[in-house]
Amino acid sequence: MTRSTAPTEALPHEGVVRRLQLSWPLLVVATILVALPAIPQVPPFQRILLTHGLIMGIAALGFNLLLGYTGLLSFGHSAFFGTAAYTAAFLVKYLHLGSMEAFLVAGIAASGLVAIVFGTVCVRYTRIFFAILALALSQVLWGLAIKLFWITGGTDGIRVPTPTLLFGLMGVPEDKLTFLATTYYYYVLAVFALAVAAVGVVVHSPFGKAVQAIRDDEVRAEFVGVPVRTYRWVAFVLSGVFTGLAGALWAPLNGHVTPDVLYWPFSGRIVFMAVLGGFRSFVGPLVGAVVFTYLEAYAVGYAVYWQAVLGVVLIGLVLAMPTGLVGAGAWLAARFRRG
């Protein structure tokens, strides 16, 4: 066993190897993503679809901070996504603000506020009680979005026009399709990269280790001095904020915000993405979100009951690949390497 050499000698070497292994696929993926608009064979529609996938990737990544890392399954993450999306819509409708940065700042603040309140209630419980409570609270917001129609536009929702990016520094919005497929694509890609890096640091920080300790054994965590409930709450708020960030990015892409993004099936989609990609790995939810976005886009065209297709996929996943696409991929790669 090469790993059991004296620890002090093994460490620097191990670190370098690990970093190299990680950076190769990362470099390839990053290059493809950056070069995409320059490839004429990829139509603008595909890039808009991918932008969608990246945004949902941020949402699923934030969600997984709670499921994969803290061990809490939330069925109420539509609340944060929807709150931020509606915040962007309100800025347009009531303050006539069309700045993307304002959407992001206000969206993060609003979803953070909701997460602070919901988190305070929810983290008193765990497991199914936590999941149902999160779901119930999110449905209060959904109800409000429908009932307070003179503010929210009810089921008609609110239109969100194309915003200015970086206070107009990224050019005046061209026609909407070009804008979304190129300028906005790059904007989302940059925010996506920042968000992934930020969550990456959090889960590998001492705080990140502490919440994973809570996930694995809360009794033990308490007996090494981790304030269990407080840390669950902090993880909840962080999780809500990242999912909120995704909601703010999504509003102008969709161009329209309706109560659907506050409804519980939307939370279910986020859960599905994380499970599909694999909530045990860092990149799982990202892969799951992109794959789900494409599945949805194409399954709708082929099958009327595409949700039934998704149901079958979910059952298959839970039974055959509990580690998701990324887990199954790693398993296949390991087998391939062994021959």
Added chain:
Amino acid sequence: MTLLVLEDLHKHFGETRAVDGVSLAIRHQELVSLVGPNGAGKTTLVNLVSGLLLPDRGRILFREADVTRLPVPHRVRAGIARSFQIVHLFEYLTALDNVRVALFARDGKIRTATALAERDEAVREEAMAILDQFGLAPKWDLPAASLAQGERKLLDVAVAYALRPHLILLDEPTSGVGTREKGRIMDTVAGVCREGGLAAVIVEHDMDVVFTYSDRIVVMHEGRILADGPPQQIREDERVATTLLGR
């Protein structure tokens, strides 16, 4: 100087008097074995001292401060650590991270969310040194879940030890492992405790282990202390022989 003083502790579960008026003093750097038949109240006593349970009556003084009703994290900070009869580990974290979480918590570093845990060389080195003391250094990057039972028992103690407590409570550190491994585990655990100069209260069933490694033995029976003294005295105690050794 006494480290821990228990004054007339009571804990009842309905009709069962699990701990029924226990008074006891533990000195600094003392290895005390807590023995007795099943249901004697040993684990309950450990749970009362560590804060998992609160007593119905009585007082617990630790380093001259009243800790009777102190919440668990405060007791940990005061210097009381424990291991568990059924191991409680962070199963998906590596052996290194199991110890590292304890170190981060002890040093107040777990609040840091903006720096990589890996970058903290001091903590990494200390964690590796602790794993080495427990003979677990070669397994540092394996998840706790994939360690052998004996290694898991040792890691469980290592995590508690990493907190640098004044008192460590070990609830059956050798339960569930083979007879031959018991000696190895107790050699390691007793050695580390003596080296680190900390007091230990060890709940143990194996009387060979108890007589070999303890400075002092406390015998419990039906929630009370039956006998208390050095191994030689306990060995010759008639009452202990009848209740415990069944002679």
